[in-house]
Amino acid sequence: MEATDHLKASLLAAIELANVFGADHRQGRPAPAPDAAGVQGALRLTTNREVAAEPADYAAGGKLLYDALSSLPDVDRAAELVNTMLRENRAAPQLARDPGAPWHLHFGSPDAATGWLAEFATAVAMLLGSDQAERLRQCAAVRCDNVFLDATRNHTQRFCSTACQNRTKVAAHRARPSSARFGGA
């Protein structure tokens, strides 16, 4: 795994954690209350370790992450919030490795919630400090508050998922007056 791949994985995990704690609706449905499974689902995007995920340990950080990501395109505001997270979780680079895996750079201890929050804040900070910040945006579908990372080459993705894209398409189709109903022939 390249160093940048690891950081990208942490960025995706950060986005998922933010959505778990910050999104009221996800893909058309009310979001479930954040639980251990939700936190673990986010962590699994970046580590193979089994991490004991106590949701309470991630709640404040997860909400702050969501506030930061959903404040975009106001990069100034997002940067301020991410700086707070970096300070509060004492982000500091250190090499770590899982059994049998090569060393790679972490930005906090992988044994503590604060370590993961430091890692996620760093991943978001790297993106905010690049020319790619505009790739982070909010889903354009109704009843979906997810933030997502636009993965398309030309940066035109508007929805967090194909589910939201299809839902929006169907709704637009239904809203269109049908020719039959309005007296076609």
Ligand SMILES: [Zn+2]
């Ligand atoms: Zn969506």
